[in-house]
Structures are given as structure tokens and as C-alpha cells.
Amino acid sequence: xxxxxxxxxxxxxxxxxxxxxxxxxxxxxxxxxxxxxxxxxxxxxxxxxxxxxxxxxxxxxxxxxxxxxxxxxxxxxxxxxxxxxxxxxxxxxxxxxxxxxxxxxxxxxxxxxxxxxxxxxxxxxxxxxxxxxxxxxxxxxxxxxxxxxxxx
Amino acid sequence: xxxxxxxxxxxxxxxxxxxxxxxxxxxxxxxxxxxxxxxxxxxxxxxxxxxxxxxxxxxxxxxxxxxxxxxxxxxxxxxxxxxxxxxxxxxxxxxxxxxxxxxxxxxxxxxxxxxxxxxxxxxxxxxxxxxxxxxxxxxxxxxxxxxxxxxxxxxxxxxxxxxxxxxxxxxxxxxxxxxxxxxxxxxxxxxxxxxxxxxxxxxxxxxxxxxxxxxxxxxxxxxxxxxxxxxxxxxxxxxxxxxxxxxxxxxxxxxxxxxxxxxxxxxxxxxxxxxxxxxxxxxxxxxxxxxxxxxxxxxxxxxxxxxxxxxxxxxxxxxxxxxxxxxxxxxxxxxxxxxxxxxxxxxxxx
Numbered sequence: 339x340x341x342x343x344x345x346x347x348x349x350x351x352x353x354x355x356x357x358x359x360x361x362x363x364x365x366x367x368x369x370x371x372x373x374x375x376x377x378x379x380x381x382x383x384x385x386x387x388x389x390x391x392x393x394x395x396x397x398x399x400x401x402x403x404x405x406x407x408x409x410x411x412x413x414x415x416x417x418x419x420x421x422x423x424x425x426x427x428x429x430x431x432x433x434x435x436x437x438x439x440x441x442x443x444x445x446x447x448x449x450x451x452x453x454x455x456x457x458x459x460x461x462x463x464x465x466x467x468x469x470x471x472x473x474x475x476x477x478x479x480x481x482x483x484x485x486x487x488x489x490x
Numbered sequence: 491x492x493x494x495x496x497x498x499x500x501x502x503x504x505x506x507x508x509x510x511x512x513x514x515x516x517x518x519x520x521x522x523x524x525x526x527x528x529x530x531x532x533x534x535x536x537x538x539x540x541x542x543x544x545x546x547x548x549x550x551x552x553x554x555x556x557x558x559x560x561x562x563x564x565x566x567x568x569x570x571x572x573x574x575x576x577x578x579x580x581x582x583x584x585x586x587x588x589x590x591x592x593x594x595x596x597x598x599x600x601x602x603x604x605x606x607x608x609x610x611x612x613x614x615x616x617x618x619x620x621x622x623x624x625x626x627x628x629x630x631x632x633x634x635x636x637x638x639x640x641x642x643x644x645x646x647x648x649x650x651x652x653x654x655x656x657x658x659x660x661x662x663x664x665x666x667x668x669x670x671x672x673x674x675x676x677x678x679x680x681x682x683x684x685x686x687x688x689x690x691x692x693x694x695x696x697x698x699x700x701x702x703x704x705x706x707x708x709x710x711x712x713x714x715x716x717x718x719x720x721x722x723x724x725x726x727x728x729x730x731x732x733x734x735x736x737x738x739x740x741x742x743x744x745x746x747x748x749x750x751x752x753x754x755x756x757x758x759x760x761x762x763x764x765x766x767x768x769x770x771x772x773x774x775x776x777x778x779x780x781x782x783x784x785x786x787x788x789x790x791x792x793x794x795x796x797x798x799x800x801x802x803x804x805x806x807x808x809x810x811x812x813x814x815x816x817x818x819x820x821x822x823x824x825x826x827x828x829x830x831x832x833x834x835x836x837x838x839x840x
Binding site for chain 1: 536539542543545546547548550668671672674676677679680683684687835836
């Protein structure tokens with residue numbers, strides 16, 4: 339049993355699979371299938387932020403869409419504060435618009451691990467694989483619909 | 491305030507540039523294998539990443555790809571080397587004929603245009619002190635060329651070093667990139683990510699385009715010369731393909747060598763004309779269809795920089811150095827421009 343595990347460990351690496359499963363569990367990417375998630379994974383950068391470390395400041399050039407892998411992030415735009423937990427996204431409104439600057443400051447409330455994607459990478463991905471864009475559109479419209487129902 | 495920052499960016503960029511060139515210059519003897527390995531690594535990494543998605547460890551994917559590439563490369567070499575050495579042998583055998591031809595032509599010229607006599611005298615009657623003798627020069631170059639190509643000793647360092655360096659580069663490249671991002675302070679993350687993106691965008695297209703174009707030119711030239719039964723078709727094809735990387739000069743070399751080979755073999759203007767037309771059609775297809783479609787953004791250097799790059803490369807690494815220098819310096823120039831722009835943008839936005 340131990341020998342088999344050892345051999346498996348030498349040849350097999352499941353980190354990528356775990357990442358892809360995590361991506362699948364995110365609200366935003368719910369409609370995407372595995373091969374599309376694999377393409378997404380190719381453009382993902384990872385970074386760990388310590389407590390109180392600032393991820394981006396209000397007014398900085400907005401180019402990143404961030405996913406919280408672990409930990410908590412606080413978004414503060416001077417008036418309101420919002421907390422982002424594991425499996426949530428932030429920065430998505432800049433990815434699909436031409437907004438150039440962040441409208442809030444993101445700080446880590448505790449040691450956090452983030453996945454992020456570059457805005458132009460996302461755009462190219464959607465242009466090349468139109469299904470990804472359409473699936474995300476389906477998801478966004480579902481979320482809008484739910485929000486409308488909640489507000490009534 | 492912002493003026494100060496822009497000045498700071500400028501000074502830092504210039505210092506970085508000098509540092510980079512300093513490092514390149516100091517390591518000039520050994521750097522060529524690393525450049526080639528870096529190029530191969532850049533092209534192969536996406537494939538390695540795809541294989542890793544199957545769930546394998548990185549070293550498995552890298553080993554598999556490296557072995558595959560070595561196999562393909564060995565296959566091509568064992569196919570080409572015999573043909574090339576045969577062509578060189580044939581050339582050496584025919585060389586006295588060509589020497590005679592050149593001498594005849596120069597005596598002809600000397601008769602018709604007497605004032606050129608002192609130049610042609612060097613060719614027709616090479617003196618004892620024949621450092622200027624054109625034919626002797628050609629003969630000695632030929633010797634060194636054949637020695638180089640057939641000499642196992644001089645090629646071994648390349649053949650062993652490049653795959654080894656590429657292997658370890660492929661193995662570690664991802665880790666380097668990830669560690670660098672972790673290590674970077676948060677406020678530079680966006681700069682770095684956008685920098686990588688733009689470099690990929692501009693240079694990825696350039697590198698892949700050049701390779702496809704070189705293959706196209708090489709194969710088509712060989713086919714053209716082969717169908718006209720011009721000897722040395724493969725050598726000229728290979729040389730044309732390789733030299734195509736150099737703007738303006740490369741295609742000129744291709745045309746001239748093709749035409750020269752036809753002229754020497756057939757001695758008839760009609761054949762030369764046919765070959766010229768065929769080669770010219772190929773160049774037109776390349777220039778109008780292939781280049782805009784595949785190579786993408788124009789990353790060419792100015793003529794002065796190009797000449798400098800050629801001479802520097804020739805000095806450092808002979809013909810191989812000459813070929814590598816032009817794209818290498820074009821790439822460096824573009825990286826530098828992207829870096830400065832991005833740095834300036836990111837500073838001004840804070």
C-alpha cells in the first residue's frame with residue numbers, strides 16, 4: 339500500500355486537478371465544463387497575502403479579477419465595507435468593462451491565498467472560445483434574476 | 491510629483507538597459523546555448539502545461555517532451571546531414587571547374603574594361619603573398635566550413651548542452667514565475683502581470699511567425715531549386731530559411747545564392763530568369779500573405795541597429811551568432827519598451 343502511494347506520488351500530481359475542482363465550485367464559473375475550466379486555469383496567477391496587506395488601492399489601474407482561495411478580503415470604498423469570503427470573486431466588474439481604476443481598496447483581513455486573472459487574458463479567452471463567454475453570460479443573467487427576485 | 495516619478499522611471503530603465511547589455515557582453519562566449527535553450531523553452535512550455543493537466547508531475551511531462559524533441563531532431567539531422575555533406579563534397583570536386591570559370595570571366599573582363607585589370611590580376615594570377623587572392627580565400631573558407639560541419643568535436647558541446655539546459659529550464663520555469671509573483675510586493679503585481687501579457691502578445695507572435703516563415707522559405711526554395719535540377723538545392727534552401735530571420739538581408743541572400751548557383755551551373759540567362767521568377771514569386775507570397783498574417787506586429791530594428799547586431803553576433807558566435815543576434819536584440823528592445831511603458835503607467839496611476 340505504502341509502496342503504491344510512493345510510486346503514485348512520484349508520477350502523479352493532482353494540484354492542477356484540485357485547482358480546477360475549486361474553480362468549478364465557484365458561483366461565477368458554474369456553467370463552465372471541465373475543458374473550459376482547464377483553459378481558464380492556464381491564465382491563473384496565485385499569490386498569498388498576509389494579514390493587513392493591501393491587494394490594490396482605490397484609484398489604481400484596474401486589471402485584475404480576483405478569486406479568494408482561502409481567507410477573507412475586505413473591500414472598502416470609503417463609505418461602505420464589504421467582506422469577500424472563500425469561493426467569492428471580486429474585481430469582476432472591471433474585467434468586463436472599460437473602467438480603468440479601482441473604486442475601492444482591497445485589504446486582507448487574515449492571511450489569504452488569492453487566484454487572479456488578468457483582464458486582457460479573460461477577454462482573449464472569451465474571444466477565442468465563445469462558449470466560455472456565453473456560459474458566463476448565462477450565469478450572470480441568473481444572478482441578476484435572483485437579485486431581482488430578492489429585491490421584490 | 492509625477493514629473494519626478496517619470497524621471498525616476500527613465501533613469502531606472504536606462505540603468506537596467508546598461509546592466510542588461512553589460513551582462514550579455516560579459517557572458518558573450520557562453521550565452522548562445524542559453525539563448526537557444528530559452529527560445530525552445532518559451533515555445534514548448536504551453537505544451538508541457540497541457541500534458542500536466544492530465545495529472546502528471548512536471549518532470550514526467552518535461553522528460554516526455556524532451557525525448558520527443560530529441561527524437562524528432564535526430565531524425566531530421568540524420569536525414570539532412572548525409573545530403574548536405576554529399577553536396578559539399580560535390581562542391582569541392584567541382585570547385586576547380588568554378589575556379590577556372592571565374593578566372594576566365596575575369597580575363598574577359600580585364601580585356602573589355604582595362605582599368606579593372608589590377609583587380610582581376612589578383613584572381614587570374616594569384617601571387618605568392620596571396621592574402622588578397624580571392625580564390626585562395628574561398629578555398630580556405632571551404633576547408634574550415636567542411637571541417638566545422640563534419641567535425642564531431644566542435645558540435646558536441648552544442649548537441650549536449652542545449653537539450654540539458656532546455657530540460658532544466660522547462661522543469662523550473664513555472665516555479666520561478668510563481669515564486670517571483672509571491673515575492674513581488676502587492677503594488678507591483680499588476681505591473682508584472684500586464685508586462686508578461688504584453689511581452690507574450692508581441693513576442694509570441696514574432697517568434698512563432700519567424701519559425702513558420704523560415705520553414706516556408708527553406709522548403710519552397712529547396713523545392714524550386716530541386717525542380718530546376720540545380721545542385722546544392724538543400725544547402726541553399728536551409729541557408730535561405732535560416733537567414734530569412736534577418737530583415738532585408740536574408741531574402742537578398744536567398745535570392746542571390748539561388749541565382750548564383752543557377753548561373754554557375756547552367757550558364758544560360760533563360761534558366762537564371764526562370765529561377766529568378768520562381769524565387770521572386772515565393773518572396774512575394776511571403777511578403778504579402780505570410781508575413782502580415784503570421785508574423786504580426788512589426789518588431790523590426792532600424793538598419794543601423796541591425797548592422798550592429800549582425801556584426802556583434804558574427805564576432806561572438808560566427809554564423810550562428812549572426813543569426814541569433816538580430817531576433818535577440820529585437821526581442822530585448824521590445825521587452826525594454828514594454829517595461830518602460832508599463833512601469834510609467836503603473837507609477838502614474840498610484
